Amino acid sequence: MSSAPRPELDKRFDPQSFEMTWYRLQEESGQFRPEVASEDASPYTLVIPPPNVTGRLHVGHALGRTLEDVLARWKRMQGRAVLWVPGVDHAGIATQMVVERDLMERTGKTRHDVGREPFLEICREWADARRGDILNQIRRLGCSCDYSREYYTLDEPRSRAVRRAFSELYHQGLAYRDSRMVNWCTRCATVLSDLEVNHVESSGQLWSVAYPLEDGSGDLVVATTRPETILGDTAVAVHPEDERYTALVGKRVRLPLTDRLIPVVADEMVDRTFGTGVVKITPAHDPNDFEAGRRHGLAEIAVIGFDGKMTAEAGPAYAGLERAAARKKVLVDLRELGLRRDDKPHTSAVGRCQRCDTVLEPLVSLQWFVKIKPLAEKAVAATEAREVTFTPELWKKTYDEWMKNIRDWCVSRQLWWGHEIPAWYCPEGHVTVPKPGEDADPSACVRCGNVTLTRDPDVFDTWFSSWLMPLSVLGWPEKTKDLSRFYPTDVMVTGFDILFFWVARMIMAGVWFDGRVPFREVFLHGLVRDERGQKMSKTKGNVIDPLVMCDEYGADAVRFALAILSGTGRDLPFGTTRVAASRAFATKVWNAARFAMGMLGEETVAEVPAFASLGRVDRWILDRLSATAAKVNESLGVYRFDEAANALYAFFWTEFCDGYVEMVKQVLRDPEVPEAEKAKTRSVLHRVLLDSLALLHPFMPFISCEIREALNGDGAKLPVLPYPAGRDDWSDPFAVEVVETLRETATRVRNLRAERGMAQTVELAAGLEVPEGPVAEALRAHGPLLVHMARLSSLVVAPKVDLPGAFHEHVGVAGLVVSLPKRDLSPDDEARIRKEIAAVDKEAEGIGRKLADESFLARAPQAVVEKVRRQLEELTARRTKLVTNLGEGTTP
RNA sequence: GGGAGGCUAGCUCAGUGGUAGAGCGCCUGCUUUACACGCAGGUGGUCGGGGGUUCGAUCCCCUCGCCUCCCA
Numbered sequence: 001m002s003s004a005p006r007p008e009l010d011k012r013f014d015p016q017s018f019e020m021t022w023y024r025l026q027e028e029s030g031q032f033r034p035e036v037a038s039e040d041a042s043p044y045t046l047v048i049p050p051p052n053v054t055g056r057l058h059v060g061h062a063l064g065r066t067l068e069d070v071l072a073r074w075k076r077m078q079g080r081a082v083l084w085v086p087g088v089d090h091a092g093i094a095t096q097m098v099v100e101r102d103l104m105e106r107t108g109k110t111r112h113d114v115g116r117e118p119f120l121e122i123c124r125e126w127a128d129a130r131r132g133d134i135l136n137q138i139r140r141l142g143c144s145c146d147y148s149r150e151y152y153t154l155d156e157p158r159s160r161a162v163r164r165a166f167s168e169l170y171h172q173g174l175a176y177r178d179s180r181m182v183n184w185c186t187r188c189a190t191v192l193s194d195l196e197v198n199h200v201e202s203s204g205q206l207w208s209v210a211y212p213l214e215d216g217s218g219d220l221v222v223a224t225t226r227p228e229t230i231l232g233d234t235a236v237a238v239h240p241e242d243e244r245y246t247a248l249v250g251k252r253v254r255l256p257l258t259d260r261l262i263p264v265v266a267d268e269m270v271d272r273t274f275g276t277g278v279v280k281i282t283p284a285h286d287p288n289d290f291e292a293g294r295r296h297g298l299a300e301i302a303v304i305g306f307d308g309k310m311t312a313e314a315g316p317a318y319a320g321l322e323r324a325a326a327r328k329k330v331l332v333d334l335r336e337l338g339l340r341r342d343d344k345p346h347t348s349a350v351g352r353c354q355r356c357d358t359v360l361e362p363l364v365s366l367q368w369f370v371k372i373k374p375l376a377e378k379a380v381a382a383t384e385a386r387e388v389t390f391t392p393e394l395w396k397k398t399y400d401e402w403m404k405n406i407r408d409w410c411v412s413r414q415l416w417w418g419h420e421i422p423a424w425y426c427p428e429g430h431v432t433v434p435k436p437g438e439d440a441d442p443s444a445c446v447r448c449g450n451v452t453l454t455r456d457p458d459v460f461d462t463w464f465s466s467w468l469m470p471l472s473v474l475g476w477p478e479k480t481k482d483l484s485r486f487y488p489t490d491v492m493v494t495g496f497d498i499l500f501f502w503v504a505r506m507i508m509a510g511v512w513f514d515g516r517v518p519f520r521e522v523f524l525h526g527l528v529r530d531e532r533g534q535k536m537s538k539t540k541g542n543v544i545d546p547l548v549m550c551d552e553y554g555a556d557a558v559r560f561a562l563a564i565l566s567g568t569g570r571d572l573p574f575g576t577t578r579v580a581a582s583r584a585f586a587t588k589v590w591n592a593a594r595f596a597m598g599m600l601g602e603e604t605v606a607e608v609p610a611f612a613s614l615g616r617v618d619r620w621i622l623d624r625l626s627a628t629a630a631k632v633n634e635s636l637g638v639y640r641f642d643e644a645a646n647a648l649y650a651f652f653w654t655e656f657c658d659g660y661v662e663m664v665k666q667v668l669r670d671p672e673v674p675e676a677e678k679a680k681t682r683s684v685l686h687r688v689l690l691d692s693l694a695l696l697h698p699f700m701p702f703i704s705c706e707i708r709e710a711l712n713g714d715g716a717k718l719p720v721l722p723y724p725a726g727r728d729d730w731s732d733p734f735a736v737e738v739v740e741t742l743r744e745t746a747t748r749v750r751n752l753r754a755e756r757g758m759a760q761t762v763e764l765a766a767g768l769e770v771p772e773g774p775v776a777e778a779l780r781a782h783g784p785l786l787v788h789m790a791r792l793s794s795l796v797v798a799p800k801v802d803l804p805g806a807f808h809e810h811v812g813v814a815g816l817v818v819s820l821p822k823r824d825l826s827p828d829d830e831a832r833i834r835k836e837i838a839a840v841d842k843e844a845e846g847i848g849r850k851l852a853d854e855s856f857l858a859r860a861p862q863a864v865v866e867k868v869r870r871q872l873e874e875l876t877a878r879r880t881k882l883v884t885n886l887g888e889g890t891t892p
Numbered sequence: 893g894g895g896a897g898g899c900u901a902g903c904u905c906a907g908u909g910g911u912a913g914a915g916c917g918c919c920u921g922c923u924u925u926a927c928a929c930g931c932a933g934g935u936g937g938u939c940g941g942g943g944g945u946u947c948g949a950u951c952c953c954c955u956c957g958c959c960u961c962c963c964a
Contacts, residue, residue, distance in 0.1 A: 013929085199964080349964080394896075398962070401895065405963080496962095531916095533904070564915085565905085570897070570961075573904050577916055584929040595926030642906070646914070658931085665926095747933085754921070754933045761924090846911075855947040864910055864948090 009597065009710050013590040015554025015583075019702040022715070023142060026701070031719045032144045034486070037081035044080040045489035046072060047470050047519075048138075048145060049502070050089035050153060053127045054098050057137035059528040059536065059562075059574055060495055062546035066559045067525060067566060067641055068493045069143045073698035074636055076144070077723035083486050085473045086138060086145035088131045090154035092462040093188060093355050096417040099123050116416050123417045127154075137547055142555050142701045144719070149482070151473045153465045154419065160439070161472035162419045162465050165513060166411075170423075170433040174371045175411075177423075177431065181290040182365050182410055183351060186308030187358040190414040191367055193461060194407060195501055197360060199349040206346035207331065208275065210339045211236060211253040214261055220245075220253055221341050223275030225348055226285070227334070228326040230255070231314045232303035233262055235281040235296060240266035242277050256339050257330065258315060265296050287362050300364055308361060323361070368412040368421060368458070375508040376403045387517045388507055391639045392568065395496060395524050402500050411461045418459030426450040436477075467505035470518035477513075489519040496524040496570070523639045525566055531575030549579050556700035557583035563699055564645035585649055586703050589696070592657050593707045596689050599668050599682065606686040606712065611729055615677065616778060617667070617785075618684040620739040621660040622730040624651060625688050630726025632695055645699060652692055659743060660688070666788045686711075691724045698723075738778045741812025746790040748811050752818055755832075763793040767801030769815035779814060808881055810874055830886065837882050844875040 010017070030036055034043060046068055051061055068084065076082040099122055100111055111119040131152060138145065151158060169175035182191045207227050210219040222236055233255055238245035245264070252261040269292060270279055283293025284300040293300060303314040310318040310326045317333075318326050334340045351360040380403050382388055383396065390396040412421060424432040426445035432453065434442055444451045468476070470492075474483040488510070492503060503522055510518030529535055530542040537543065549558045561582040565572040611619060628651040635643035664681055667673055690712055697704040697718055709715025745768065753760055770776045779786075780797040787795050796803075803819035810816065847868055850856050857865060 011926090013927090398896070402963075500962095529904095531904070567906060569905070571905095575904095578904085580929070581915060584927095587929045588927065591927035591930085593926085598926075646906080650914085657927090661926085662931095751933060757921090760922075760932065843911080850910090850948075853947060857947080859947045860910075868910080 009590065009594045009707065011594070013587045015556060015586070015702065016551070018706045019142075019555055020140075022702045022705045023139060025716060026144065026705075026719055027139070027147070029716065031076070032084070033146045033148060034081035034083040036720055037076070037079060041079055041081040043486050043490075044072070044075040044082045045486040046082075046084045046491055046493065047473055047489055048084065048086045048143075049492075049494045049498075050087040050151075050466070050469070051134050051138075052089050052091035052094055053130050053134065054091050054094045055134065057134065057141070057546060059544055059546050061138075062141060062558065063525055063528055063562045063566065063572065063574075064493055064495065065138055065141055065143050066562045067523070067639075069141070069559070069701070070563060070636070070641060070698040071491065071493070072144050073701060073719060074723060076719060077694070077697065077721060079722070082144075083149070083482075084143070084145045085149050085151060086135060086143070086147060087151035087153065087469075087473060088134055089462065089466065090127060090152065090418065092413060092415055092418040092459065093190070095123060095127060096415050097188070097355065099126050099417070102126070111416065120416055140547055140550055140555060142559065144701070149473070153462070153469075157475065157478075158465055158468075158472050159419060160478075161468045161476055162460060163422050163434075163439075164436055164477040165464075165468055165509065166422060166460070167434055167436045167438075168513065169370055171435060174374065175368060175433075176371065177366060177368050179364055179366045180369070180410075181287050181362050182367055184306060184361045184363040184365065185353040185356065185358050186306065186361055187356050188353060188415075189306065191365060191410055191412065192353065192360065193410045193463075196354040197351040198354050198357075200352050201347055202350050203345060203347045204350075206275070206344045208341035208343065209256060209334055210341055211256060211280075212339075213248070214252040214254060219339075220248070220264070220278045221276045222278045222280045224280055225346060226282075226327070227330045228310070228318075228323060229282040229285045229303065230280065230330060231257060231310070231318060231326075232282045232284050232301045233280045234283055234293065234298040234301060235262050235265050237265050237267045237270050237279050237281050237292060238277060239270040239272045240268065242270075242272050244277060256337060257317075257333055265292075265298075267292050267295065284364055285362055290362075290364065302364065304361060304363070306363065306365075367410050368423070368456075370409040370411055372406050372409050372508070375512045376406045378511045379403065379504065379508040382507065382511050382517050388519065389521050391521065391523045395499060395522070398496075399499060399504055402504060409461075411464050412456075412458040413461055414457075415459050418462065419465055421456040421458050421460060423456040424453040425456065426453055463501055463505060466502055467509045468513070470506060470510060471514055487514070487518075488516050491521045491523055492519040493523045493525065495527060497527065499524065526570045526572050528562075528574045529571045531573050531577060533571055533573050544575060549576075553579045553583040554586060554702070556586050556703045559701075560585065560645060560699050563641040564649065565642065567642045568640075585653065586700060588653055588657060589692075589700075589703060589707070592652070592661060593689060593693075593711060595661065596685055597711060599665075600686055600711075601682070605683055606690050608683055608687050609680050611732075614680055614684065615667075616732075616735045616782070617660065617663050617739055618681055619730075619732040619735040621656065621688055622684060623732050623736055624655050625691055625724075626727045626730040629691065629695055629724040633723070633725055636698075648692070648695055648699070652696075656688060656692065659739075661685075663785060663789065666785060670784075694718065694721060694724050734774070734778075737813055738775070738782070741779065741814055742782055742786050742789065744811040745786060745814070745816055748809055748816055749790040749792070749818060752807065752820065756820070761791065763791050765794045765803055765819040766790065766792045767796040767798065767803055767817040769799065769801050769817060770797065770813065771799050775813055808877070810877070833882050833886050837879060837886070840875050840879045840882065844872060844879070847872045847875065 026032065048068065049064060051057065072082050072084045103109055103111065103114065103122065166175055183194065183197050184191055204225055206223050206225055208221050208223050209227065209230065210221050212219045220236055224230065236253055238249065248264050249266045251264050253264060255262050269288060270277065281289045281292050281298060283290050283298050284302040285304060301313050303311055304323060305311045308323050310321045312319045318329065321329065352358065353360055380400065383399065390399065422434060424442055426448060427450060428448055430445050430447035432442045432446045442453060445453060470487065470489050474480060474487050476483055494503060506518045510516060530544065534540065534542060546558055557579050561574065561578045564582070565574060565578060611622065628647050631647040632644045635647065664685060667681055668678055690708065693704040693708050705715035705718050708718045714721065749764060749766060750760060753762060768779050770779060776797050783795050783797065786792065801817040803817050805820045807818045807820050808815060850868055851872060
């Protein structure tokens with residue numbers, strides 16, 4: 001195959017010395033572009049979940065990108081036209097926050113001080129300067145993305161898509177503007193969607209306050225967790241069927257701390273068992289009260305403003321106070337008035353800002369919403385029809401549940417950084433939104449023709465651009481070539497934490513705007529934790545930087561560790577010992593290759609001679625290689641990256657290195673073995689190594705190329721070479737049985753020495769008892785090999801073997817007889833043997849009971865009964881030998 | 893309040909209707925000319941408690957306990 005002299009592999013395995021060299025070569029050669037495949041190759045498309053421009057690649061990204069790259073490289077080697085589109089998210093709130101903080105630190109100015117346009121310019125500069133960084137971090141991991149198609153969620157094509165989507169929704173009557181109760185962050189000074197609210201259980205107080213009846217006949221006691229909102233109460237409510245209060249409905253109470261009289265109303269929403277069964281109604285500051293207020297036609301008095309301070313409506317004593325200060329003052333004032341009743345500790349869920357953790361304020365505000373139900377219904381129809389499938393499947397249930405209870409999406413944000421909302425208002429308050437396809441800004445009001453138009457000052461929720469991703473990165477709304485060839489994409493890989501934020505919304509956008517699903521499969525991976533299963537957090541100091549890990553252990557090791565850890569559970573315990581274990585594996589591969597190169601010589605070809613003409617050991621390893629390739633392909637097909645990585649690890653280390661290489665060493669060094677046989681074995685050794693590296697390539701894209709280059713001169717081509725598959729013609733169960741018997745025999749002999757404290761160098765005489773036939777013949781043929789493997793002085797293969805001090809065992813398909821020197825039984829030996837006898841007895845008892853059970857014999861499958869019988873025979877034989885050893889006081 | 897998931901070796905996790913596996917750890921040997929990031933051998937689990945279905949359950953069903961997460 002390769003005729004050029006092979007470059008040496010360094011004795012020391014140093015991933016840093018070659019990883020990025022190979023990456024650059026791969027990227028520059030165009031292998032990451034779908035055009036590298038043939039014209040008629042079927043496409044395989046993925047879109048990278050865009051990392052925030054504010055961020056640095058963290059382990060969660062590293063996991064997702066690794067799994068995507070494994071898929072991309074695997075499919076590419078299978079000849080698909082792989083398109084993996086990379087991109088970066090402009091991250092509305094996050095970026096604005098960082099830039100504002102930076103501005104404050106540098107100049108002491110707020111964004112309002114510098115003004116909107118200059119501030120946006122600063123944001124743009126800042127983001128542009130960082131966009132490259134995050135993509136370079138993705139490169140460091142080895143991701144084979146097509147950078148020629150890179151996207152940025154705030155670039156021109158993506159802006160067109162956002163504008164188009166909004167325009168369509170508006171003209172379909174699905175985007176509307178309304179004054180509603182929303183989640184308001186007083187610190188970020190913007191509205192947030194329901195999804196951006198973190199509900200945090202926190203312990204607080206439940207205060208009881210007496211509201212005097214207007215007629216002086218007593219008072220009603222209400223319980224509240226937010227006394228400062230009393231100032232905005234416009235009613236108190238009781239349950240309509242609560243006899244305690246029915247007589248009071250329609251009467252009025254005097255609102256403490258104010259001079260207002262408010263009605264007592266009856267409403268079904270009141271929980272009679274909560275507190276006294278009387279609740280205060282504050283329509284402007286509580287979502288439930290807001291609904292109740294509209295039902296009863298109550299006034300909405302806002303006593304807390306958008307800045308988190310009390311408004312003039314709260315009265316001169318409170319206006320201007322912070323929420324928390326107002327609460328204290330209200331409580332003190334109520335006490336002075338003698339209106340406080342008992343207080344109780346109380347825990348309740350408080351909504352906090354996902355970004356800054358500030359306690360959110362429910363406030364009534366005029367915002368843009370998307371009526372999402374029609375989209376959700378269409379999306380659910382698509383998932384029901386399995387046009388999109390979920391792995392693991394259980395997430396579909398979660399998705400269904402959310403979709404069923406979905407609420408309208410608040411898409412406007414009071415930020416500057418983001419996609420501006422394409423809505424204009426005339427002095428009359430009419431709304432003008434350009435029609436789909438109209439790219440120019442409107443010049444006059446559509447209703448009244450007034451040319452004085454003001455653009456909506458708000459921007460869209462960042463997710464309003466993200467949800468269009470699979471469409472917009474391929475060029476939608478234009479009918480581009482990429483869109484027709486690569487859409488719908490094949491798979492979306494991401495963490496389950498953004499199932500609602502992103503995955504569900506993308507499905508809705510896909511089916512709504514294009515009529516097709518955005519991807520055919522969703523693979524949701526777990527969350528990366530530290531090695532003890534703890535959530536990573538800055539405060540705990542257990543955050544692991546994947547890039548630092550790449551520098552210390554190599555990207556190949558980081559990737560392999562992530563893949564092998566990505567099991568079926570929700571969490572992945574990741575850390576240095578895991579990565580170190582993967583690096584140890586990489587080192588093993590490296591050293592195995594170094595050894596092989598020494599054995600192969602210059603002229604060895606990797607073309608394997610006819611399978612049937614090969615020796616049994618060679619057929620065994622090819623059988624195992626083929627089975628491993630089949631397993632890897634099968635596992636990757638169902639997103640079981642852990643299974644695939646495990647299969648490769650076990651095959652390469654245990655079967656290839658510890659098994660095959662050790663056996664073949666002897667054969668290749670034995671001057672007695674004919675050169676023609678050695679040549680065959682060398683070609684098999686070569687082939688297995690090359691195929692192993694190919695199988696490994698999606699997981700370890702660098703070391704695989706480095707070694708292929710040294711071994712076969714084709715490292716540069718490896719990413720586009722065919723991926724090995726299982727081969728029916730490389731199957732030989734008999735060879736597997738024989739070789740496995742040889743290996744077990746060697747293990748048992750070594751184990752006998754260890755049990756007796758004998759040095760492994762002591763040679764022993766051994767025999768294998770097996771009736772004459774093909775098995776005996778095969779074992780006899782491998783006699784010299786076994787003598788070497790197990791360090792025997794002699795080996796007999798016969799139906800019956802007699803040796804002095806014989807010790808009998810059953811291994812694989814044969815009976816093992818080993819001649820051991822007699823010696824006194826030590827107390828340790830005796831204890832060990834007694835323990836073993838007890839264990840054997842216990843097991844035999846269970847099995848005996850089974851075999852005595854008529855229903856077992858009648859109903860269990862024949863194969864199982866046979867197996868159990870054999871087990872009992874073996875146990876009985878073992879017991880006899882153990883008892884003999886014990887009884888003699890000596891042991892062979 | 894509603895929903896989901898978990899409980900398997902010291903730790904972190906795979907797994908199967910026929911009495912259990914990996915990595916790391918631990919113990920014992922080993923300068924075996926590819927590899928101590930190694931080699932060889934070993935230790936270690938009534939598969940959360942109880943009940944049921946079954947010839948047989950760690951795996952299916954019920955129940956209890958503990959933990960985690962999501963939604964409201």
